[in-house]
Amino acid sequence: MWVGGARAIVLDDKDRMLMVKQHHEDHDIWMVPGGGIxxxxxxxEAAVREVKEETGLDIEVGSLVWHVEEVxxxxxxxxxxxxxxxxxxTLSLGEDPEFDGDSQVLRDVRFMSREELMKVQCLYxxxxxxxxxxxxxRGEFGRNVFKIR
Structure with a gap:
C-alpha cells in the first residue's frame, strides 16, 4: 500500500527558501516543511497543515513541482x-504532534538563500x-514532475 506525503517549497521576498532542520538517526537533515497525508x-491540505505545525506560517498551495515515488x-x-x-x-519552530516533548525531531526553522543551501551537508x-x-x-513548474528514488 502506498503511503503519501506532501512538502511545501516557500520562498520569501528575497528568494530565500523556508527550511526546517530535523534530527533522524543521529544526524541533522535540512528539508522543506511537510509530512504525511x-x-x-x-x-x-496536508502541505498547508504541516507548514503551520512546523513553522507557524500560513501558505497557499500553488503548482506541483515534483511527485517523487520510492519503492x-x-x-x-x-x-x-x-x-x-x-x-x-509568524515564523517560529513548531512541534510534531506525533511525538511527545522529549522525542521531537524538529531542531530549527529559517529561510535560507540559494548560496546557503549549496553549503548544507545533509539536504533532502x-x-x-x-x-x-x-x-x-524558467518558470516551468508542472513539467517533468515525476521522479523515482
Whole structure:
C-alpha cells in the first residue's frame, strides 16, 4: 500500500527558501516543511497543515513541482512537492504532534538563500540545490514532475 506525503517549497521576498532542520538517526537533515497525508485530506491540505505545525506560517498551495515515488525495503511511498506562497503567520519552530516533548525531531526553522543551501551537508531532496532553481528561473513548474528514488 502506498503511503503519501506532501512538502511545501516557500520562498520569501528575497528568494530565500523556508527550511526546517530535523534530527533522524543521529544526524541533522535540512528539508522543506511537510509530512504525511492524513485520512480525509488532500496532499495540498496536508502541505498547508504541516507548514503551520512546523513553522507557524500560513501558505497557499500553488503548482506541483515534483511527485517523487520510492519503492524500497521501507515500503511504497510518494511525496508531492508544491510551490507555495506565504500568506501570513509568524515564523517560529513548531512541534510534531506525533511525538511527545522529549522525542521531537524538529531542531530549527529559517529561510535560507540559494548560496546557503549549496553549503548544507545533509539536504533532502538534493535537487533543491540545483534543479529547483533552474525550474524556478524558467518558470516551468508542472513539467517533468515525476521522479523515482
Amino acid at each position: 492524513e485520512d480525509g485530506e488532500s496532499a495540498a 524500497s525495503e521501507r515500503g511504497q511511498r510518494f511525496v508531492n512537492f508544491f510551490m507555495c506562497r506565504l500568506v501570513g503567520g 531532496p538534493g535537487y533543491l540545490r540545483d534543479e529547483f532553481w533552474d525550474i524556478y528561473e
